[in-house]
Amino acid sequence: MIEAPDLSLSALSPFLFVFGAALVGVLVESFAPRHVRQPTQVALALVGTVGGFACTLLLAGRGEVTAAGALAVDGAGLFLQATIAGLGALSVLLFAERALDPARSAFVASAAVPAGSPRDRELLTDERVQTEVYPLATFAVGGMMLFVAANDLLVMFIALEVLSLPLYLICGLSRRRRLLSQEAAVKYFLLGAFASAFFLYGLALVYGATGTVQLAGIRQSVTDDGTGTLLVLGLGLLVVGLMFKASVAPFHTWTPDVYQGAPTPVTAFMAACTKVAAFGAILRLLYVAFGTADWTWRPLVYGIAIVSMVVGAVLGLTQTDVKRMLAYSSIAHAGFLLTGVIGLDAGTGSGLAATLFYLLAYGLTTVGAFAVVTLVRDGDGEATALAQWAGLARRSPLTAAIMTFLLLALAGIPLTSGFTGKFAVFRAAIEVGAWPLAVVALVTSAVAGFFYLRLVVLMYFSEPAEDGPSVGVPGLPTTIVLAVTVAATLVLGVVPGSVLDLADGAARLVG
């Protein structure tokens, strides 16, 4: 007879909340009449994400492994889960915005209708709203939360799929520029499938080398038997799979296209939450499973960090589209985050806490920046070409000021959260002696500063174009998102003390 594994239901409560909300969402989608779906789904998704957020807060301080060693409940995991759930809730608010698009939603009315067909043109102005996006996004949030808590490579793989599949779908749901959106979805799916395959292959090799898929077991095996070629190869493939999700160069090629093509609220969701989840998994894998043999991954991560920072900063300079620019910014930031990962030093370094803080700060700022992008529109939807932003400060000083502040945060100017985060990760890297990496990071920060600045120059110092875009008046949801992200970016820059302490206290991985 098979013993049921020991399950701590309280430790699983965040997942129960989020996945529960997603499942109820599917039922609502099937059985509720159309006119009540939108408010119900928004409410459900918010209950799920905010509930998940609250549960992680209640669990704070726990440190245990549950579900037969498949899940770890620890400070770092809970911090990341709370970050994902919170950013997920903000993204759901962006999805729910109805005041900006004349058709009252950023999502296509019927995704199955071929783009450009007569029926599609009819539906373009139809106020019918697609609501599948809410349960899908909730599933993705659940997958991400599972991803950062997975203490077992198989669970990690399942979580990877649970978070990825809904994302592939919702990338293709843009109401406007549907072909671009569908292309993004297909591209993301194909490359994502490759990445999953890499991860799975790596998993198989690691299993072959160590005979276990549990992170703690792998650590034990690494400590006892040392590392062989098979194990190092497996680790390399696992890292490639995870780096893909984290959009780290040279595994970034999907990022600009997908960020550009996806509906902007979805881009915000991906840029913030996927990044947090992927880095959570990277931290757990490298620290828990391979922390005692850090020579196996340190040179690899070191090199990838430099490539990512340079690629993100340099290619960002050449972009002419705001969303693509933010995509390259996200690649550069992935590199900065990896400097924090390098600062993971066998439990003594401040790298883990620094990376946790950076993820939180970056996620909030990015959601805010994409929220601003949804506001700037012309007759054809969002105006994302850089040239269209010229003179925006004359038309809407407040929008331009908010965007400028968020861009300064992304550039890492003091008194914004971006600076605090950068300071924390660079300090962690220098503490373990990786100062050449920190110098590269600082120089690329200056290069990246140029493209953030270029947008500021356009908004403030250029004359507005004759037929330039207008700035939509956001409804309540987007207003909340902007207020929260701007306030958080400011607070985390000016008085970051308590949140840094929180990250310090949470910087613990069990396994």
Place this chain on the structure above:
Amino acid sequence: MSEFPWLLTMIVVPAVGGAAVAALPKGRDALAKQAALAVSLLVLVLAVLATVAFDTGGERFQLTTSVSWIPSFGVDFALGVDGIALVMLLLIGVLVPVVVVASWRDTGPGGRSMKAYFAWLLVLEAMMVGVFAATDVFLFYVFFEAMLVPMYFIIGSFGGPRRQYAAVKFFLYSLLGGLVMLASVIGLYVVSTSQIGEGTFAFDALRSLDIDPGVQKLLFLGFFVAFAIKAPLVPFHTWLPDSGAEAPVGGAVLLVGVLDKVGTFGFIRYCLPLFPDASRTFAPWILGLAVAGILYGALLAMGQSDMKRLVTYTSIAHFGFIALGIFAFTAEGGSGAVLYMVNHGISTGILFLVVGMVITRGGSRSIADYGGIGKKAPVLAGVFLVAGLSSLALPGTNSFVSEFLVLLGSFPTRPVFTIVATVGIVLAALYVLLLIQRAVHGPARGLVTEQPFPDLRRRELVVVAPLLALVIGLGVYPQPLLDLINPAVAATMGDIGSDPAGTQPATAEQGAN
């Protein structure tokens, strides 16, 4: 009296004032100006009162305020001034109201509202006070970088035709320098963690560290690059002529008069005491750059056809003198350099303002478009002449005292560099007098005849009068400032282990030069 947080008030008042001016409804430009003037005068009063509260014979850092800011980084919001910082605060206090009045009638390009300009000026003032008053290296860095934002908008929104280019160049150069410095700031923190047991950014604690010479060199270079870009020393200077020429006149006065002094202030406050060995190692190279700057700046100033660019190149030459005084490691040289920082703010300030008044009347920045200003506007011409003479350091004007002190202080330890630097004095006379000859003397021609070219108005007299008084006053009686500066400079030179009297070579190695 000493309990009152003077420095904090001097940061909070303009910051709040700036926010209030920015929040005024559209079209209230007149009120914005009045508010900006009132706030900046209040800061001047505070600066004077702080000086009164400062005891020249007392501890090095006074008027201190310190509260814990980011405990997990070991950062304190710590303010305090020594004599060097205090005179810079006085300079800020004087220049900002002057700039506000000087910009009273300015109009923004393309009919922009000037309200934002005055708001940014006040925010800039708060940042400038902060950068000089910080005694925590992290806090200093925060102000150092945050200071860029208001200046960026002042240049970019209200400057000349190539303002976008100039603003971006200014920002990126400074940002790059700042980020390199950040690496050193973190490095210092790591060193302090290993030596003291807990990381700190407090200046006094960092000063007592004993840093390995190799590490010291790297950390020194990080700070040095940032300050050399800011000051600017010669190979790092190319942003200044663009920014100085394109910035609105008021912005240019503060940019060259105060902002760039953060660089030389950084040399004397941070580079010398924190990294004494590295400072000594690199001193000959830096002196080489300083002297090259003196000659190069002067030669380029002579070749300029644009008046504002000319003034910025003269500043590059002057910054060479300041760096010479600092890196000669003598008390006289150091005091001269600090006094030079103040005097340069005054004399370049007035020169920029006068040039600005000429440009407002003529509408062109080109020297060749003017001639015989003296015939139509004798008072303006007279002020122009005094400003020019102050810039070339004629005895009797303020700059003479400081330039003489720098040369006197540098000669005992660095005779060769000093002798070469004196050539710069001759060149200074050339570039100033050539400018005045071409624009002021001779028959009225060009724009001077084509445009109505009125003499100074009452408001403009109010602008130049206090600066003229300081030019003459400090030229005749600089002692009060020197009393403030000397103890702080002596302490700094003590940190680096040189002979405070400055009559003997500090080390055998230096004596060999």
